[in-house]
Amino acid sequence: MSEKETRTLRISVGDMDCPDCGFKIEKRLRQLSGVKAAEVNFMTTFLTVHYQPSEIKPRSIEKEVENLGFSVKGPERIFQTQPVEFLSDLWTGGSKDRKKTYLSTALCALLVLLGFLSSLLSIPPLVGKMFYFSAILLGGYSFAAKSFYSFRHGILDMNVLMSLAVLGAVLLGDNLEAASIVVLFSFAQWLETYSIDRSRKTIRQMVDFAPEKASVRRGGLDQRVAVGQVRAGERVMVRPGEKIPFDGKIVKGFSSVNQASMTGESLPVDKKENDQVYAGTLNLQGSLEIEVTHLWKESRMARIIHMVEEASGRKAPSQRFVDVFAKYYTPAVIGIAFLAAVIPALWLQGDLNAWFYRALVLVVIACPCALVISTPVTIISGLSTAAREGILIKGGLFLEELGRIKTFVFDKTGTLTAGKAEVKGVYPLAGTPFSVIQTAASIEKDASHPVAEAIVAYANREKIGLTAVHDFQALPGLGGTGQIEGQPWFVGNHRYFEERGLCSKRIEETLFPLESQGYTSILVGNEREVLGIIALSDTLRSETGEALKRLREEGIETISMLTGDNRVNASAIASQIRLDEFHAEILPDEKANMIGQLRKKFNKVAMVGDGINDAPALAAATVGIAMGEKGTEVSMETADVVLMSDNLLKIPFAVRLGKETLKIIKQNIALSIGIKMVFLALAISGWSTLWMAVAADMGASLLVIANGMRITLLRPRS
Numbered sequence: 001m002s003e004k005e006t007r008t009l010r011i012s013v014g015d016m017d018c019p020d021c022g023f024k025i026e027k028r029l030r031q032l033s034g035v036k037a038a039e040v041n042f043m044t045t046f047l048t049v050h051y052q053p054s055e056i057k058p059r060s061i062e063k064e065v066e067n068l069g070f071s072v073k074g075p076e077r078i079f080q081t082q083p084v085e086f087l088s089d090l091w092t093g094g095s096k097d098r099k100k101t102y103l104s105t106a107l108c109a110l111l112v113l114l115g116f117l118s119s120l121l122s123i124p125p126l127v128g129k130m131f132y133f134s135a136i137l138l139g140g141y142s143f144a145a146k147s148f149y150s151f152r153h154g155i156l157d158m159n160v161l162m163s164l165a166v167l168g169a170v171l172l173g174d175n176l177e178a179a180s181i182v183v184l185f186s187f188a189q190w191l192e193t194y195s196i197d198r199s200r201k202t203i204r205q206m207v208d209f210a211p212e213k214a215s216v217r218r219g220g221l222d223q224r225v226a227v228g229q230v231r232a233g234e235r236v237m238v239r240p241g242e243k244i245p246f247d248g249k250i251v252k253g254f255s256s257v258n259q260a261s262m263t264g265e266s267l268p269v270d271k272k273e274n275d276q277v278y279a280g281t282l283n284l285q286g287s288l289e290i291e292v293t294h295l296w297k298e299s300r301m302a303r304i305i306h307m308v309e310e311a312s313g314r315k316a317p318s319q320r321f322v323d324v325f326a327k328y329y330t331p332a333v334i335g336i337a338f339l340a341a342v343i344p345a346l347w348l349q350g351d352l353n354a355w356f357y358r359a360l361v362l363v364v365i366a367c368p369c370a371l372v373i374s375t376p377v378t379i380i381s382g383l384s385t386a387a388r389e390g391i392l393i394k395g396g397l398f399l400e401e402l403g404r405i406k407t408f409v410f411d412k413t414g415t416l417t418a419g420k421a422e423v424k425g426v427y428p429l430a431g432t433p434f435s436v437i438q439t440a441a442s443i444e445k446d447a448s449h450p451v452a453e454a455i456v457a458y459a460n461r462e463k464i465g466l467t468a469v470h471d472f473q474a475l476p477g478l479g480g481t482g483q484i485e486g487q488p489w490f491v492g493n494h495r496y497f498e499e500r501g502l503c504s505k506r507i508e509e510t511l512f513p514l515e516s517q518g519y520t521s522i523l524v525g526n527e528r529e530v531l532g533i534i535a536l537s538d539t540l541r542s543e544t545g546e547a548l549k550r551l552r553e554e555g556i557e558t559i560s561m562l563t564g565d566n567r568v569n570a571s572a573i574a575s576q577i578r579l580d581e582f583h584a585e586i587l588p589d590e591k592a593n594m595i596g597q598l599r600k601k602f603n604k605v606a607m608v609g610d611g612i613n614d615a616p617a618l619a620a621a622t623v624g625i626a627m628g629e630k631g632t633e634v635s636m637e638t639a640d641v642v643l644m645s646d647n648l649l650k651i652p653f654a655v656r657l658g659k660e661t662l663k664i665i666k667q668n669i670a671l672s673i674g675i676k677m678v679f680l681a682l683a684i685s686g687w688s689t690l691w692m693a694v695a696a697d698m699g700a701s702l703l704v705i706a707n708g709m710r711i712t713l714l715r716p717r718s
Contacts (some may be wrong), residue, residue: 069146316396402658
């Protein structure tokens with residue numbers, strides 16, 4: 001092991017009820033020797049620490065977190081042998097602690113009530129004080145202990161601020177107010193934590209799609225075993241009404257499968273032998289025998305959950321603004337509180353107790369919890385809502401950008417069109433229809449482009465035998481080439497044959513009428529002549545027109561198309577769906593440059609493609625959106641947004657979700673800062689009390705949480 005080797009520790013932290021808790025943990029851990037970086041994802045409760053094992057041990061890191069008053073669950077076991085058990089524990093954990101907090105808060109409130117009633121009756125004042133101090137000790141012990149650890153490390157969090165307020169009220173002799181602060185703060189913490197847990201459970205709903213056991217066929221018998229005991233290559237039996245436990249291939253059976261857990265589409269999909277099925281989807285009708293190709297931790301659903309969890313930890317621009325604001329806000333208000341306590345008493349002959357009380361109110365107002373919680377709750381609600389509808393957005397940054405973008409660019413084949421080209425005609429020039437198809441299909445049999453697949457499928461349908469091809473080479477955006485019986489042959493578009501100097505007026509007399517009718521024309525030839533032309537067509541997706549219409553309704557001003565197809569064919573498509581611009585005969589490596597030019601023109605640009613040939617363009621766009629159902633690994637990794645169902649109607653919803661998220665974030669920031677400023681003015685003028693300040697802070701936090709979670713109610717248009 002290298003002396004400077006860096007490792008990663010990932011654990012779950014309990015008892016975090018405000019993002020300020022995460023800041024406190026990060027600040028303390030970054031002070032430790034051997035810790036290179038520490039980051040808390042408040043919404044998922046995960047703490048990720050990069051450390052040098054030669055200088056610090058994982059248990060030492062965990063102890064530091066515990067010393068700050070938090071519980072630790074780890075190391076995290078997500079996507080290992082029992083992911084379901086771990087995630088269920090993660091997202092529901094702490095329910096017993098919540099009940100204890102509720103009971104202690106209720107008992108604390110009862111003691112305060114008894115103390116208040118005793119002051120109204122002819123009972124010695126000492127009895128009332130005993131009730132008040134009992135309430136303070138019972139309800140204040142938890143946050144007082146946390147404040148001790150925070151203050152020791154030079155961290156001013158809400159626990160320190162509330163402890164100072166309670167201590168100050170006791171010193172002023174206002175025991176009722178001190179006890180009331182404890183009750184309100186304890187209740188606020190419990191209520192805020194409950195609300196945050198509700199928000200966190202929007203992610204947990206995805207975990208419920210994973211079954212815990214599977215029926216495995218071993219030795220001719222079906223055995224019911226835990227999913228962690230199944231190996232790749234084994235066969236599992238899935239009966240009607242059961243969830244499919246792994247990604248796999250159907251080897252026997254026919255059924256309808258509900259894939260809503262992954263794609264957001266409620267309509268079932270028919271599945272037959274050799275079809276791919278995915279973990280977490282629901283088998284509706286027939287029994288299926290499935291060969292396991294990927295275990296749960298490697299499954300598509302597991303990757304989706306992992307990406308959503310990672311996305312929730314990526315801070316959006318608005319969240320970074322709030323973090324910076326809060327960083328300076330709290331010290332600034334503490335400074336004002338100090339001046340309010342000192343200056344009037346020393347230089348203005350003011351009432352020391354009155355100004356000290358106002359300073360305590362300012363200390364409570366200095367707590368930034370409502371502000372720092374306003375953005376992450378909204379972001380995680382938006383990301384979870386998108387995931388529920390089969391839209392995987394890889395962070396708050398891209399969710400916000402979707403709400404700002406006014407320009408969309410679409411790839412044509414496989415995006416605006418169905419990507420299922422069909423041969424519509426064969427036009428021989430120096431050969432026969434048979435020889436044209438045989439040569440083209442032989443060369444293209446190893447290619448993966450939809451046009452190549454269509455030509456090979458046509459040859460198979462016509463029972464045309466293929467010949468051996470050597471030295472096959474795919475030419476992205478142009479075609480392909482290979483050796484047949486020692487002679488080089490070419491299959492490609494008009495541009496490719498023009499570049500090779502093989503085009504002629506005679507060929508164009510056949511070619512241009514086909515292109516003017518919207519056909520994609522593929523030429524077949526060798527170094528001497530063109531053997532013939534194959535005309536293909538690709539139909540638009542059924543939802544393309546409606547999707548573009550809805551995008552315009554969402555405020556998208558410019559919609560363009562990039563394609564490697566010829567200009568005439570591209571023009572016909574663009575005219576049919578009323579595009580603002582189109583760019584034809586663009587090679588895959590030129591698409592990224594084109595996106596760069598469009599960004600200079602429109603500033604922010606969203607690119608939609610199939611995620612394979614379009615990967616460079618997706619990366620170059622402000623937001624890259626991939627059709628993920630068939631784009632597999634490339635689309636999942638390259639794009640910023642993945643449509644799990646390849647349904648273009650999801651895009652207008654994603655844009656509306658982004659706009660709504662931006663609007664709610666602005667509302668929450670305005671509410672949080674506005675309420676704080678109002679009470680700042682009231683505190684300085686003497687109109688605000690401690691319990692009012694605590695109640696306002698609690699109310700502001702609950703208000704922004706509720707407002708942020710409102711976005712989960714958003715649904716796509718029918």
